[in-house]
Amino acid sequence: MKLVVGLGNPGSKYERTRHNIGAMVADHLVTTAGERWKVHKRSGAMVAPITLAGQSVLVARARTYMNTTGREIGPLAKFYSIGPSDLIALHDELDIDFGAVRLKLGGGEGGHNGLRSISQALGSRDYYRVRLGIGRPPGRQDPADFVLKPFPSSARDDVELLIQHGADATEALISSGLEAAQNVVHTW
Numbered sequence: 001m002k003l004v005v006g007l008g009n010p011g012s013k014y015e016r017t018r019h020n021i022g023a024m025v026a027d028h029l030v031t032t033a034g035e036r037w038k039v040h041k042r043s044g045a046m047v048a049p050i051t052l053a054g055q056s057v058l059v060a061r062a063r064t065y066m067n068t069t070g071r072e073i074g075p076l077a078k079f080y081s082i083g084p085s086d087l088i089a090l091h092d093e094l095d096i097d098f099g100a101v102r103l104k105l106g107g108g109e110g111g112h113n114g115l116r117s118i119s120q121a122l123g124s125r126d127y128y129r130v131r132l133g134i135g136r137p138p139g140r141q142d143p144a145d146f147v148l149k150p151f152p153s154s155a156r157d158d159v160e161l162l163i164q165h166g167a168d169a170t171e172a173l174i175s176s177g178l179e180a181a182q183n184v185v186h187t188w
Contacts, residue, residue, distance in 0.1 A: 002057045002174055003082045004029065005073055007091040007114040009066050009148075018134040019066060019147040021159075022090035022114075025132065025166035026059050032167065037061070043076035053175030058082075066114040074121025087127040088173060089118060090166060094143055096133030098155075099162050101169045103182050104129050128173060132166050 006026025007019075014020050030037060033050035040047045046061045058080065062072040077087060091114060096102055106126040109115035119125045137146035151159045165188055172181035 001080060001082060002052075002055060002086050002088060003073075003077055003080065004052075004057055004059045004088045004170060005069070005090065005118070006059065006061050007066060007069060007089060008061065010063050014148065016150045016159075017148050018151060019092050021092045021132045021134060021162065021166070022130075023061050024159075024163050025090045025130070025170070026061050028163050028167050029057075029059050029170065035059075039063070040076055040079070042079050043072045045072040045076045047076070053171050055174055057174065066117075068117055069114045070117035070119075070121030073118055077122060084122050084124040084127040087118075087122070088130060088170060089115060089127060090130045090170065091115060091132065092134045092147060093131040094134060094136055094147070096131055096135070098133055098135035099158055099165075100133035101162070101165045101185055101188060102131040102133070103169060103173055103178060103185055104131065105178055128178065130166055130169050130173065132162060 006023040008023025009020060030048040035048040035050050037046040037048050044063055046063060048059045050057050050059055060076055062069040064071050105128050137143055169185045172184055
């Protein structure tokens with residue numbers, strides 16, 4: 001089984017912010033599969049089992065804030081005996097142009113506290129990432145403020161396309177593996 005984790009902050013205040021794009025992709029995967037979120041009693045995370053690319057996938061979202069995502073995702077992965085090589089994190093990425101999607105395995109967290117929390121909980125950085133480009137903040141705007149602001153209403157269609165591309169990239173990663181999926185996704 002694969003564990004797909006959409007990173008984001010809980011609550012309506014953060015629902016449509018840049019930092020929650022990973023959670024938005026997770027919501028899209030669950031809704032498209034016709035499933036609903038349920039609380040996993042042992043970990044506290046929200047989960048939904050779906051079939052994606054012909055495989056059993058557990059989509060999850062922590063109910064904690066981004067910086068402590070690992071508190072729920074670590075125990076969830078342990079409960080289902082899912083190792084880092086079967087975990088896919090969906091997350092926002094400042095260093096990728098808005099709208100682009102990139103796939104990778106392992107590496108650093110690039111200052112992303114949600115990834116850092118997952119790495120600490122798993123004891124490994126060797127998990128897959130679907131990196132959803134949100135671009136850099138304009139001017140001298142603090143990146144922490146930028147990621148916590150909603151996408152502008154003028155970007156609504158572009159955000160929906162990014163969500164769809166993130167879902168498609170996740171499916172390609174599961175069905176084809178990293179290199180083949182990168183060859184397709186990185187051309188979008």
